[in-house]
Amino acid sequence: MKKFLLAILGILIILVAVLLIKTYIYPFKKNTSGTGEGWKPVKNDSAVSRLSGGIKxxxxxxxxxxxxxxxxxxxxxxxxxxxxxLVYQHTENVEVNKYGLVFRLKGSNPVLEPILFLSHMDVVPPGDADIKNNDQNVFRPDDKPLEPVAKVAEDWEYAPFSGAVANGRIYGRGAIDMKGMLFSLMESMNNLIKNKQVPQRDIYLAFGFDEEVGGKNGAIQIADYFKKKGLRFDAVYDEGGLIMRKGNVAGVGADVAVVGCAEKGFLSAKIKVKGLGGHSSMPPMESAIGKAAVIMQRLEDHQMKPEITPLIKEFFTNIGGAMPFTTRLALANQWLLKPVLISQLTKNNTTNALVRTTTALTMMKGSDGTNVLSPEVEFVVNFRLLPGNTVKDVRDHIAEATKGFDVEVEEIDNTREASAISPSNTKSFKLIEAAVKEIHPGAIVSPYLTMAGTDAGKYEIVSKNVYRFMPIKINSAEQQSIHSTNEYISIENYLKMIHYFEYMMINYDK
Structure with missing residues (x-):
């Protein structure tokens, strides 16, 4: 018995030693970030005013x-x-489908494949909040007062389309999503032209106008226009990831710039569940709404299998060096601790979305009366597909959840597969890293999975290198303002974004 216990102890010691050794030799990316402040913005009231006018x-x-x-x-x-x-005078510019805008700045070497920067001019509604009077003044960057804002939507500090400049910020719907990026691209190209800086390869800008409702008439048409012209792009850059301030990525003691090298797919299904209707005084043993509840419970209790994809493994490898030892231990020893790691990841809403196709019950409709049993109840479930899962996989998953019930399933909105995964070992990705270090030397830059939909995926037909990233540093509260109330971009972020894109345009071939 003693020998047996000693043998078990020996095995445990060896196991612990193996775990520790693997943790210490695991190739976590060393953060070679600088500690300086990076490029400092120079006051530019004119650029701020131009964005403000566009937000209006x-x-x-x-x-x-x-x-x-x-x-x-x-x-x-x-x-x-x-x-x-200047941009209109010195570029080839065309309108695609009347409202899509394309600009081409010619480079000195037509043999090189061009690069493409994307944005979109449309914004989501500011909300249906009541309008109230507001006596606050809005200030220009030079602190000269504008006209008082007479009406401001409830819960908005300044009117959604005021383009107000105050508190070191530019307020309004679209300030971040996506007019801030659109105007920074125009400013960057304008600066190149004004300073007579000729890039080696052609630089294209393409602005859609219906991204928020799927991009069918905008980005899809523009991408098709490029394909018909026989264009291939060395890289395509769009919105997606952001620079998260230190403390906003749990367990990481640094700013983290997450660059979307892929984005999730999308499927929303309206599921109609049939049953017996009638008066609530004589209900059946199982109502349509009860049946719907069973299906919804199945969907939430038995979600699609989580998985650490190669992209997410690379993400954790890049940021793992700045994480606590216990986390590094789990990441470095997935051969043994992968079930524990996945269990922990799926307990958090944010990290759960990184490792599985998510399930979200979003809408439900039954009868209109408190004493009426509806013969049909419908609800909507939204899936965001992890790369590696397919639309067919989700359809099969829904079929399994609804087995045994009389249902109709209708796909609504824009069903789409998860995107392809763009490589991170390219010059086009490394330039993102260099440009981020230019404005935020202390940031960790890593490939990432973009959760929301963008126009970027439409351009896979003209490039294999498609990256989703907006170079603004924000905290969680600021991120929540996107598509919500009090959306704003800080003047510092805006001016740094202009410099970031100008840096990329100038240095792509240096």
């Missing part, structure tokens, strides 16, 4: 796909022409 134009996309008021989009196009005459 309510280019809202809503309702049915592509069916919305285009008058503001006409106004926005004219505003860009008036505001950036």
């Amino acid at each position: 134009i309510p280019t809202v996309s809503t309702g049915s796909l592509g069916e919305f008021d285009y008058a503001p989009f006409d106004q926005f196009k004219e505003y860009l022409k008036k505001t950036y005459p």
Whole structure:
């Protein structure tokens, strides 16, 4: 017995030694980030004013796909022409499907594949909040007062389309998503032209106008336009990841710039469940709403299998060196601790979304009366597909969850597969890292999985290197303002974003 216990102890000692050795030799990326402040913004009231003016134009996309008021989009196009005459004069520029905008700045070497920067001019509605009076003044960057804002949507500090400049910020719907990026790209290209800096390869800008409702008439048409012209891009850059401030990525003691090298797929299903209707005084043993509840419980209790994909493994390898030892231990020893690691990841909403196709019950409709049993109940479930899972996998998953019930399943919105995964060992990715270090030397830069949908995936037909990243440093509260109230971008972030894109355009081939 003593020998047996000694043998067990010996095995445990060896196991612990193996775990420790593997942890210490695991190739976690060393953060070679600098400690300086990086490039410091120079006051530029004119650039701030141009973005402010663009925010004031309510280019809202809503309702049915592509069916919305285009008058503001006409106004926005004219505003860009008036505001950036140099860009219009010194580039080839075309309109695709009337409202999609494409600009081409010629490079000195036509043999090189061009690069493409994306944005979109449409924004989501500011919300249906009541309007109230507001006596606050809005200030220009030079602190000269503008006219008082007479009406401000409830819960907005400044009116959603005021373009207010105050507190070192530019307020309004679209300040981050995506007019801030659109105007920073126009500013960057304008600076290249003004300073007579000629890039080696052609630089394209492409701006869609219906990204928020799927991009069917905008990005899809623009990408098809490029394909028909026989264009291939060395890289495509769009929105997606951000620079998360230190402390906003749990367990990481540094700023983290997450670059979307892929994005999740999308499937929303409306499931109609049939049963017996009638008066609530004589209910059946199982109502339609009860049956729907069973199906919904199945969907939440038996979700699709979690998995640490190669992309997410690379993400953890990049940031793991800045994480606590116990986390590094689990990451370095997945051969033994993978079930424990996945269990911990799936307990957190954010990390759960990194490792599985998520299931979200979003809408439900039954009868309109408190004493009426509806013969049909419907609910909507939204899936965000992990790369590696397919739309067919999700359809099979729904079929399993609804087995034994009389249902109709209808896919709504824009069903799409998860995107391809763009490599991180390319010059086009390494330039992102260099440009981030230029403005935020202390940031860890890592490939990542973009959770939300973007226009980027539409351009896979013209490039294998598609990256989703907006170079602004924000905290969780600021991130929550996107598509919500009080959306704003700090002037510092905006000016640094201009410099970031200018850096990329100038240095791509250096």
